Amino acid sequence: MIHDRCLNNLENEDLEIRFLLEAIFLKYGYDFRDYSKAHMKRRIMHRLSLSELNSISQMQHQVLYDRVFLETLLNDFSINVTEMFRDPPFYKTFRQEVVPVLKTYPFIKVWHAGCSSGEEVYSMAILLKEEGLYERTQIYATDFNVEVLEKAQQAIYPIDDIKDYTYNYQKSGGLTSFADYYIARYDSVILDHTLKKKIIFADHNLVTDGVFGEMHVIICRNVLIYFNKELQNKVFKLFYESLRNGGFLGVGTKESLRFSDYMEKFDTISENLKIYQKKFEA
Amino acid sequence: MGYRAIVIGSSTGGMEALRIILEVLPKDFPVPILVAQHISSHSDNYLAKFLDNVCKVSVKEAEEKEKASPGQVYLAPPNYHLLVEQDGLISLSVEARVSYARPSIDVLFESAAEAYNRDLIGIVLTGANSDGSRGLKKIKECHGLTIVQDPNTALAEAMPRAAIGATKVDYITPLTEIGQLLNKIIKGKSGDKSGYE
Numbered sequence: 001m002i003h004d005r006c007l008n009n010l011e012n013e014d015l016e017i018r019f020l021l022e023a024i025f026l027k028y029g030y031d032f033r034d035y036s037k038a039h040m041k042r043r044i045m046h047r048l049s050l051s052e053l054n055s056i057s058q059m060q061h062q063v064l065y066d067r068v069f070l071e072t073l074l075n076d077f078s079i080n081v082t083e084m085f086r087d088p089p090f091y092k093t094f095r096q097e098v099v100p101v102l103k104t105y106p107f108i109k110v111w112h113a114g115c116s117s118g119e120e121v122y123s124m125a126i127l128l129k130e131e132g133l134y135e136r137t138q139i140y141a142t143d144f145n146v147e148v149l150e151k152a153q154q155a156i157y158p159i160d161d162i163k164d165y166t167y168n169y170q171k172s173g174g175l176t177s178f179a180d181y182y183i184a185r186y187d188s189v190i191l192d193h194t195l196k197k198k199i200i201f202a203d204h205n206l207v208t209d210g211v212f213g214e215m216h217v218i219i220c221r222n223v224l225i226y227f228n229k230e231l232q233n234k235v236f237k238l239f240y241e242s243l244r245n246g247g248f249l250g251v252g253t254k255e256s257l258r259f260s261d262y263m264e265k266f267d268t269i270s271e272n273l274k275i276y277q278k279k280f281e282a
Numbered sequence: 283m284g285y286r287a288i289v290i291g292s293s294t295g296g297m298e299a300l301r302i303i304l305e306v307l308p309k310d311f312p313v314p315i316l317v318a319q320h321i322s323s324h325s326d327n328y329l330a331k332f333l334d335n336v337c338k339v340s341v342k343e344a345e346e347k348e349k350a351s352p353g354q355v356y357l358a359p360p361n362y363h364l365l366v367e368q369d370g371l372i373s374l375s376v377e378a379r380v381s382y383a384r385p386s387i388d389v390l391f392e393s394a395a396e397a398y399n400r401d402l403i404g405i406v407l408t409g410a411n412s413d414g415s416r417g418l419k420k421i422k423e424c425h426g427l428t429i430v431q432d433p434n435t436a437l438a439e440a441m442p443r444a445a446i447g448a449t450k451v452d453y454i455t456p457l458t459e460i461g462q463l464l465n466k467i468i469k470g471k472s473g474d475k476s477g478y479e
């Protein structure tokens with residue numbers, strides 16, 4: 001009966017997915033073994049349905065022998081959906097609660113982890129510029145997907161998105177007109193190149209790479225939702241160790257330190273908007 | 283073994299339909315209910331607040347990596363897909379819209395079918411598109427129970443019709459009777475699911 005196949009297959013598919021992720025890790029060093037299972041399964045089945053492959057086991061064979069196919073899978077697994085000034089209240093609260101503290105520092109280091117194609121980083125650059133902090137800031141923008149990092153460096157975005165971004169910018173407490181920050185060309189816009197001056201884009205994998213030291217601010221939004229709880233904890237440890245005393249951590253609106261082992265090591269600046277501050281260590 | 287979860291998908295007219303169904307469930311309803319209602323990506327959590335106010339079961343927006351527990355209704359947050367993991371934890375995703383929707387009903391239903399297999403009830407309600415039919419088909423294939431709102435009682439009938447077209451559904455039920463049907467099924471079946479094996 002076709003119907004019973006479904007249940008048997010589920011068990012086998014779960015095993016095949018484990019083998020596939022193990023193979024990718026052993027061969028290439030990319031570690032997806034502690035990503036959310038439901039998420040990985042969706043992405044893998046999606047790729048399977050688009051490909052000529054008949055099973056996940058065949059996919060495993062393919063990825064071992066074909067580096068280009070690995071790149072395809074990496075793109076499938078790293079959901080790159082992003083926006084400028086996503087969740088405007090986050091930026092508004094950042095302006096109100098975090099900026100006044102940053103103003104007391106002579107030099108500021110900011111790390112955007114999982115920055116995707118850069119929209120979030122440039123949003124922060126605009127905010128810091130408007131607050132008069134940009135010139136004394138160094139922003140590190142990292143992702144493990146080098147293709148999106150290249151896009152981020154170009155800072156060219158579809159013009160169709162500008163309406164939404166303008167709306168977001170206004171809601172986020174922007175001080176001037178959003179149109180000041182881009183030039184329109186055909187169906188794209190290119191962002192003001194001076195926004196790039198203090199940004200360094202770099203390849204960094206949150207699962208396998210190490211600490212990025214002495215940050216005043218770490219922003220990592222909508223990345224942790226793709227990890228299981230253990231991996232989330234591991235990454236919170238990485239952030240904790242990369243922050244200075246009194247440094248700020250901002251995560252996605254639906255992500256939280258609350259269920260992690262690191263909750264007591266931070267003060268909550270805004271539980272709604274998920275902005276936390278590392279406590280001072282003795 | 284009995285049913286371990288219920289998933290509901292709704293779109294146009296869903297707010298009212300959800301109220302009518304959830305209102306009749308008792309406070310200690312013994313399984314978790316997960317809902318994907320199409321909603322503007324800019325809305326706040328008023329839907330959860332509204333339903334929580336008028337229902338005996340508790341209604342909230344789903345939180346990342348929380349355990350889906352009995353007596354609780356979880357709504358997909360605006361602009362996020364809602365998925366269930368095999369261990370019953372909730373995951374959210376911002377991945378691309380699926381048939382123009384985020385949250386997508388198919389995404390919720392497919393992940394729930396994987397997590398709960400035959401111990402799942404899937405319900406497709408009013409809506410003006412065809413989201414949910416793929417997911418309902420998957421639930422059926424995994425031996426879960428499928429219910430569709432009788433299109434004649436739906437504000438928008440396209441979605442229930444598409445679901446009925448996609449798979450052989452177990453119940454086609456008028457809106458006002460779905461809540462009681464759930465009470466009956468859950469009382470009869472949870473803790474004892476004879477008829478299987």
Ligand SMILES: C[S@@+](CC[C@H](N)C(=O)[O-])C[C@H]1O[C@@H](n2cnc3c(N)ncnc32)[C@H](O)[C@@H]1O
Pocket residue numbers: 078079080081082083086113114115116117120142143144145148204205206207220221222223252376
């Ligand atoms: C949904 S995007 C979030 C982009 C942006 N932070 C935002 O909130 O709009 C998730 C990003 O995380 C990146 N990512 C996923 N796993 C990663 C890892 N292990 N290390 C670094 N980046 C990762 C993906 O490549 C993707 O660009």
